[in-house]
Amino acid sequence: xxxxxxxxxxxxxxxxxxxxxxxxxxxxxxxxxxxxxxxxxxxxxxxxxxxxxxxxxxxxxxxxxxxxxxxxxxxxxxxxxxxxxxxxxxxxxxxxxxxxxxxxxxxxxxxxxxxxxxxxxxxxxxxxxxxxxxxxxxxxxxxxxxxxxxxxxxxxxxxxxxxxxxxxxxxxxxxxxxxxxxxxxxxxxxxxxxxxxxxxxxxxx
Amino acid sequence: xxxxxxxxxxxxxxxxxxxxxxxxxxxxxxxxxxxxxxxxxxxxxxxxxxxxxxxxxxxxxxxxxxxxxxxxxxxxxxxxxxxxxxxxxxxxxxxxxxxxxxxxxxxxxxxxxxxxxxxxxxxxxxxxxxxxxxxxxxxxxxxxxxxxxxxxxxxxxxxxxxxxxxxxxxxxxxxxxxxxxxxxxxxxxxxxxxxxxxxxxxxxxxxxxxxxxxxxxxxxxxxxxxxxxxxxxxxxxxxxxxxxxxxxxxxxxxxxxxxxxxxxxxxxxxxxxxxxxxxxxxxxxxxxxxxxxxxxxxxxxxxxxxxxxxxxxxxxxxxxxxxxxxxxxxxxxxxxxxxxxxxxxxxxxxxxxxxxxxxxxxxxxxxxxxxxxxxxxxxxxxxxxxxxxxxxxxxxxx
Amino acid sequence: xxxxxxxxxxxxxxxxxxxxxxxxxxxxxxxxxxxxxxxxxxxxxxxxxxxxxxxxxxxxxxxxxxxxxxxxxxxxxxxxxxxxxxxxxxxxxxxxxxxxxxxxxxxxxxxxxxxxxxxxxxxxxxxxxxxxxxxxxxxxxxxxxxxxxxxxxxxxxxxxxxxxxxxxxxxxxxxxxxxxxxxxxxxx
Numbered sequence: 001x002x003x004x005x006x007x008x009x010x011x012x013x014x015x016x017x018x019x020x021x022x023x024x025x026x027x028x029x030x031x032x033x034x035x036x037x038x039x040x041x042x043x044x045x046x047x048x049x050x051x052x053x054x055x056x057x058x059x060x061x062x063x064x065x066x067x068x069x070x071x072x073x074x075x076x077x078x079x080x081x082x083x084x085x086x087x088x089x090x091x092x093x094x095x096x097x098x099x100x101x102x103x104x105x106x107x108x109x110x111x112x113x114x115x116x117x118x119x120x121x122x123x124x125x126x127x128x129x130x131x132x133x134x135x136x137x138x139x140x141x142x143x144x145x146x147x148x149x150x151x152x153x154x155x156x157x158x159x160x161x162x163x164x165x166x167x168x169x170x171x172x173x174x175x176x177x178x179x180x181x182x183x184x185x186x187x188x189x190x191x192x193x194x195x196x197x198x199x200x201x202x203x204x205x
Numbered sequence: 206x207x208x209x210x211x212x213x214x215x216x217x218x219x220x221x222x223x224x225x226x227x228x229x230x231x232x233x234x235x236x237x238x239x240x241x242x243x244x245x246x247x248x249x250x251x252x253x254x255x256x257x258x259x260x261x262x263x264x265x266x267x268x269x270x271x272x273x274x275x276x277x278x279x280x281x282x283x284x285x286x287x288x289x290x291x292x293x294x295x296x297x298x299x300x301x302x303x304x305x306x307x308x309x310x311x312x313x314x315x316x317x318x319x320x321x322x323x324x325x326x327x328x329x330x331x332x333x334x335x336x337x338x339x340x341x342x343x344x345x346x347x348x349x350x351x352x353x354x355x356x357x358x359x360x361x362x363x364x365x366x367x368x369x370x371x372x373x374x375x376x377x378x379x380x381x382x383x384x385x386x387x388x389x390x391x392x393x394x395x396x397x398x399x400x401x402x403x404x405x406x407x408x409x410x411x412x413x414x415x416x417x418x419x420x421x422x423x424x425x426x427x428x429x430x431x432x433x434x435x436x437x438x439x440x441x442x443x444x445x446x447x448x449x450x451x452x453x454x455x456x457x458x459x460x461x462x463x464x465x466x467x468x469x470x471x472x473x474x475x476x477x478x479x480x481x482x483x484x485x486x487x488x489x490x491x492x493x494x495x496x497x498x499x500x501x502x503x504x505x506x507x508x509x510x511x512x513x514x515x516x517x518x519x520x521x522x523x524x525x526x527x528x529x530x531x532x533x534x535x536x537x538x539x540x541x542x543x544x545x546x547x548x549x550x551x552x553x554x555x556x557x558x559x560x561x562x563x564x565x566x567x568x569x570x571x572x573x574x575x576x577x578x579x580x581x582x583x584x585x586x587x588x589x590x591x592x593x594x595x596x597x598x599x600x601x602x603x
Numbered sequence: 604x605x606x607x608x609x610x611x612x613x614x615x616x617x618x619x620x621x622x623x624x625x626x627x628x629x630x631x632x633x634x635x636x637x638x639x640x641x642x643x644x645x646x647x648x649x650x651x652x653x654x655x656x657x658x659x660x661x662x663x664x665x666x667x668x669x670x671x672x673x674x675x676x677x678x679x680x681x682x683x684x685x686x687x688x689x690x691x692x693x694x695x696x697x698x699x700x701x702x703x704x705x706x707x708x709x710x711x712x713x714x715x716x717x718x719x720x721x722x723x724x725x726x727x728x729x730x731x732x733x734x735x736x737x738x739x740x741x742x743x744x745x746x747x748x749x750x751x752x753x754x755x756x757x758x759x760x761x762x763x764x765x766x767x768x769x770x771x772x773x774x775x776x777x778x779x780x781x782x783x784x785x786x787x788x789x790x791x
Contacts, residue, residue, distance in 0.1 A: 016266060017260070342652045346652075349657070400729075
């Protein structure tokens with residue numbers, strides 16, 4: 001019958017219209033900026049640097065190995081290595097970045113810097129409302145803007161942060177165990193009786 | 206009490222005219238009646254544009270505009286102030302006229318569209334005793350000024366000196382002319398029954414009630430068919446989806462008003478919507494009883510409220526159809542007009558004659574319904590078989 | 604000679620003169636439309652509502668569109684540099700003045716014309732309809748026949764080629780190149 005499908009179509013749209021007032025399913029719009037969608041855990045926008053503890057300069061995990069700078073495809077990371085060293089979470093003295101700049105107008109959020117970092121120090125942030133009115137300086141994030149605490153990292157990516165913490169704790173305990181074993185071995189060597197050589201034994205007889 | 210509310214505006218106008226000396230009274234009375242029409246309908250146009258965007262948005266699972274209430278304040282009003290920034294935007298845009306365009310005709314086209322459309326409102330009865338001028342040949346006047354709109358479409362398309370505008374204008378004129386015939390023929394059925402071209406007579410003949418239900422013509426088989434034909438033809442006359450090929454954004458950019466910007470575009474837009482309201486108003490007057498109430502226990506509601514309620518309900522149906530149906534192609538459009546609507550409207554005229562000469566009773570209903578429904582089924586079958594919807598065979602390149 | 608009549612008459616004559624003398628053909632067509640609308644206004648000023656509205660409906664709505672389409676479809680791209688006047692335009696004006704004078708004298712001196720203004724008769728649409736169905740039914744039917752003939756002629760002119768011609772064209776195409784069977788890749 002001519003026009004039957006039109007009536008059916010109009011019934012569908014009427015259902016949509018009235019349903020949009022009653023069910024969230026029929027009106028999926030989120031009224032940004034009053035409401036925001038909660039981002040998923042694996043969301044990634046731009047990188048940030050993790051620091052442990054309270055002092056962001058002392059606790060910064062980054063050791064300025066410059067692997068992320070070399071691996072970054074659009075070359076948006078700029079690192080200046082420091083001249084002196086500071087102790088890291090394991091207690092070993094490491095270099096640290098005197099300057100660490102990420103140009104987020106260039107960064108393409110590929111996460112390669114995160115994947116290649118051997119020290120779990122650069123991770124992806126979920127913040128995207130970063131527009132600035134200065135086209136050049138406003139979109140260049142320096143070390144102080146990039147540093148975020150480990151607690152904040154836990155808030156953004158809980159599972160990832162817990163896994164990283166476990167891994168680092170394991171490394172730390174392994175390092176401590178090795179140090180303890182080395183210390184014990186040295187102590188044993190120091191406390192052991194002097195060894196008798198064969199020439200002295202031959203002389204007695 | 207409700208009678209005074211019903212005649213409130215008429216009495217108000219008489220009071221105001223009474224203040225003027227007797228020599229100037231006809232002029233002042235005419236001025237008042239005439240100036241009310243652009244005011245009322247332009248305001249209605251403003252609200253309907255916002256309603257349309259919100260309605261279409263809701264149908265498409267999103268909000269429509271819902272932020273702009275009163276500009277420069279934080280009062281939101283659910284977005285109904287959106288027409289104010291829209292109006293300001295179209296007034297402040299630069300008025301670009303192409304260098305090769307015909308300046309005089311280019312300037313006159315929106316004016317020639319708007320004036321006949323506003324003229325058409327003068328014969329519509331908005332309420333009891335609320336017609337601006339009640340011509341003896343009111344319906345004819347309405348269709349006559351409707352025909353002048355086609356001239357403005359041509360002027361707009363030709364003066365832009367743009368191939369696509371010209372194409373759009375040709376298509377628009379072809380569409381308007383083709384759909385004018387079923388429009389007028391379905392109106393003719395009402396005129397035949399009433400016996401007069403005066404719109405007040407047509408409304409008065411629908412003002413009776415049997416068993417509480419009004420004598421609207423839409424409650425008769427020929428009236429229902431006539432109303433549906435009139436409705437579809439008025440969709441085509443106002444270039445609304447599914448008949449908006451002349452001005453489709455994805456096909457021909459804006460068709461005959463591509464080269465118009467700023468205020469002239471706003472005038473075209475206004476003219477289109479006002480034309481839509483006018484033709485819906487005529488449809489209400491002819492088929493839906495004008496300002497009469499549907500049930501006899503509802504006659505206490507003022508007559509103009511009924512008219513505008515029906516007008517807004519039909520406008521919502523237009524918006525609903527726009528959000529539902531895809532666009533018809535040009536040849537599908539013309540096929541539909543000439544091969545379906547024209548024969549059906551002619552059969553409708555024959556049915557009206559049959560209705561008039563048969564005695565009232567169930568036999569009359571049965572005969573007329575059978576005639577209309579049979580024709581509809583045959584024509585519909587013919588139209589659907591005409592589509593060559595065979596299974597597609599794809600040829601891949603070697 | 605009411606002021607309304609004077610204004611409408613001046614506009615109509617001006618538009619008619621413009622329709623003759625403008626260079627751009629579409630402009631001429633549009634000023635012709637103004638002249639026709641002026642005529643309709645004259646009818647309305649004489650209280651002949653039906654004729655006035657039908658004049659607008661038929662002439663401005665349909666005949667004007669027809670004229671404009673005809674102009675467009677047979678258009679030459681160059682507009683003339685000055686007004687196109689036929690060579691014997693002086694003689695033309697003289698002859699038309701003579702005809703106008705004759706007709707005017709005949710009308711004014713005709714015996715049926717009353718010397719004082721009559722009351723306009725009450726011609727409603729109903730009266731016109733009655734007359735059309737009783738006294739003037741033969742002209743009505745003849746007009747209907749004329750319109751039907753015009754419609755059939757238009758359909759014949761615009762119809763696609765007949766089936767025989769299309770078949771012969773297909774045979775010609777088939778004979779020229781060997782046809783390969785279409786691949787049935789998509790028809791599953």
